[in-house]
Amino acid sequence: MRGARAALAGGGLVLLAAWPWVAPPYFVFLASVVLVNAVVAIGLNLLSGYTHQLSFGHAGFLAIGAYTAALLTLHAPAVPAPLTLLLAGAATALVGVAFGVPCLRLGGLYLAMATLAFGFVITEAILNLDTLTRGADGLRVPTAQVAGVPLASDTARYYLVLPVTAVLVAAAVGVVRTRTGRAFLAIRESEIAAQASGVNVALYKTIAFGVSAFYTGVAGGLFGFVVGFLSPDAFDVFLSVDFVVMIIVGGLGSVPGSVAGAAVVTLLHDGLAGFQDLRPLIFGAILIGCMLFMPGGIASALRPLGRR
Amino acid sequence: MRHALRLVTLAVLLLVAAPALAQPGVTDAEIVLGCSNSFSGPLAFTGEQATRYGVDLYFRVVNEQGGIHGRKVRTVYYDDGYKPQDAVANTRKLVEQDGVFAVIAPQGTAPVAATLGYLEDNKVPLLFPFQGSPITRGRKWVFSGMTLYDRQARMMIDYLVGERKLRAFAALYQDDEYGKAFLTAFQQDLGRHQLKLAAAEPVKRGATDVSAQMARLQAAKPEVVVLVLTPGPGAQALRERQKIGWTDTLMVSSGPLTDERYLALAGAAAEGVEGLSLWPDPVASTLPGVVAYREAMQKHFGKNEPNRYSLSGYFAAMLFTEGARRAGRNLTRESLVTALESVKGWESGILPAVSIGPDHETQKQGFWVRVEQGRFRPLTDWLKSE
Numbered sequence: 051m052r053g054a055r056a057a058l059a060g061g062g063l064v065l066l067a068a069w070p071w072v073a074p075p076y077f078v079f080l081a082s083v084v085l086v087n088a089v090v091a092i093g094l095n096l097l098s099g100y101t102h103q104l105s106f107g108h109a110g111f112l113a114i115g116a117y118t119a120a121l122l123t124l125h126a127p128a129v130p131a132p133l134t135l136l137l138a139g140a141a142t143a144l145v146g147v148a149f150g151v152p153c154l155r156l157g158g159l160y161l162a163m164a165t166l167a168f169g170f171v172i173t174e175a176i177l178n179l180d181t182l183t184r185g186a187d188g189l190r191v192p193t194a195q196v197a198g199v200p201l202a203s204d205t206a207r208y209y210l211v212l213p214v215t216a217v218l219v220a221a222a223v224g225v226v227r228t229r230t231g232r233a234f235l236a237i238r239e240s241e242i243a244a245q246a247s248g249v250n251v252a253l254y255k256t257i258a259f260g261v262s263a264f265y266t267g268v269a270g271g272l273f274g275f276v277v278g279f280l281s282p283d284a285f286d287v288f289l290s291v292d293f294v295v296m297i298i299v300g301g302l303g304s305v306p307g308s309v310a311g312a313a314v315v316t317l318l319h320d321g322l323a324g325f326q327d328l329r330p331l332i333f334g335a336i337l338i339g340c341m342l343f344m345p346g347g348i349a350s351a352l353r354p355l356g357r358r
Numbered sequence: 359m360r361h362a363l364r365l366v367t368l369a370v371l372l373l374v375a376a377p378a379l380a381q382p383g384v385t386d387a388e389i390v391l392g393c394s395n396s397f398s399g400p401l402a403f404t405g406e407q408a409t410r411y412g413v414d415l416y417f418r419v420v421n422e423q424g425g426i427h428g429r430k431v432r433t434v435y436y437d438d439g440y441k442p443q444d445a446v447a448n449t450r451k452l453v454e455q456d457g458v459f460a461v462i463a464p465q466g467t468a469p470v471a472a473t474l475g476y477l478e479d480n481k482v483p484l485l486f487p488f489q490g491s492p493i494t495r496g497r498k499w500v501f502s503g504m505t506l507y508d509r510q511a512r513m514m515i516d517y518l519v520g521e522r523k524l525r526a527f528a529a530l531y532q533d534d535e536y537g538k539a540f541l542t543a544f545q546q547d548l549g550r551h552q553l554k555l556a557a558a559e560p561v562k563r564g565a566t567d568v569s570a571q572m573a574r575l576q577a578a579k580p581e582v583v584v585l586v587l588t589p590g591p592g593a594q595a596l597r598e599r600q601k602i603g604w605t606d607t608l609m610v611s612s613g614p615l616t617d618e619r620y621l622a623l624a625g626a627a628a629e630g631v632e633g634l635s636l637w638p639d640p641v642a643s644t645l646p647g648v649v650a651y652r653e654a655m656q657k658h659f660g661k662n663e664p665n666r667y668s669l670s671g672y673f674a675a676m677l678f679t680e681g682a683r684r685a686g687r688n689l690t691r692e693s694l695v696t697a698l699e700s701v702k703g704w705e706s707g708i709l710p711a712v713s714i715g716p717d718h719e720t721q722k723q724g725f726w727v728r729v730e731q732g733r734f735r736p737l738t739d740w741l742k743s744e
Binding site (some may be wrong): 178283319 | 395398402406410434435436437438439440441444446447468471472476491504534536540562721726
């Protein structure tokens, strides 16, 4: 059985790597969007699935990463795209930590409200810093460059998104084996028990905010390159809710679940676009169905299969 | 010999058919158009009316009469909920998967701006977007829809200062691109008359209380207060004015706020409000084109009330049809652009004669109205701007 699983995983990876050669450009673009959302979902999952800090403001982190990367590319075009993404992630992580520290006192509903407010604050900031961000007129994102080669096609951009996503997924899976990861797991099981066992809960919850923001910031940079245009309208509360939906549908606390959840939500939105005004209704109905029949998300629904 | 003849015939047939085959969105039997628009979110009503009850309404009439040079028109719409990234994805889908001939009547500055580069790079015509920012001006493959905001502002200020001899102006504006674009335009136009805005108060998008701003505006004692707002705060401002008893100022609405349905939100407080209307009264106008529009609406969508948004979509489809007719049976994206550029002094029965010049603006007019007992009374004939 393990051999079959490995073969399936291997086949999936080959398909992912060869995707631009088999799929039309629109579906390469769509695949890039799925991967970008997967990175955000993993980041949000690190925060919400492990340290129980539910965030309804992750569109704000996405925006910070997107605008940072876009402005860096605009004003410092010599910096290669991977480094730009790293810097965007770092900047977002700083904001994440700065925001996470005062939020340590908050829990549950109050934290959700705080993150909700955070999302709105970021959008307003983008609108008001309009000399830098071009405000509500929107910012056209310049073409990303790697080693002097402009990433001017969907395929080229996909081959930037794919390895970055792969690295971040591997890191998320691997983190469980580290000290930090074990601390996260302990906090997930019981904050009080973890504290009693000597885990510095406050520190790790803050680290979780920072790491989550880093992931989302990098995803934001990729988002900017893939979509090509940024405006405050792009990062509203509904996008934040979409990310929460992704991790709940995928399964809280599961990295493969986050990826699956991101894929499901992105592809659903795309597939439903033709239903026009019925889109929110159908999307909502499907979500309710998921929650009724798969309350633990896709990850828990598929877990029995993996255990054989 | 017969073999060679067959090859030559095949080659000739292919050459003749090639333009039709090679042109996306045009087959022997149909033309495919579409757009990404708001069917959910803040502008869902406008989006749905302009497309399904506007563009589609006119094409139903056209298709019933045999289509354009024998081709029926089919439309494809996707919802973007006013999100630019969804507009990008939908527009790419329309061009690459659905193979539309042109994009017609999308909505919103941000969603349209996000797709502009892509459509231009791929030489896909962007026709009559329902948005007023000047980004659509003077581009080869783009034809503007509504009278652009800077032109509207100029017409308004020229009328108020020139005709009505008013001098002290203030503005209550939405604190986003739409509001700031109008505000900048007003400041520039007042500057041309050697005037300055006495006061300008911003309102956050989605705000419901404008009492503080109105109080500050009143202190500046303007003769005119221009409202650059969405319907909710707009109605609030009008009710607030009535509440504080501020009667010695003229309230002027701008842009899409100038619609009976929106001003009706303020009830009696909207009495006496004036503005620049871009469309004839869709319910009451006796212009032949508007009458035909109402008849078509009654026939195909009897339960839907005529309004300016569906009228603007209906007009967009009408203008497309005129361009496609002029381009002839050999319809290509290039020939459509050339045909639209040849439109001079064209009568639609809805708007004054349309002439499309190098700026590719299809509308450059409005007329002044005042709200009297819930309906607009025209105060002027069509004001034009060049």
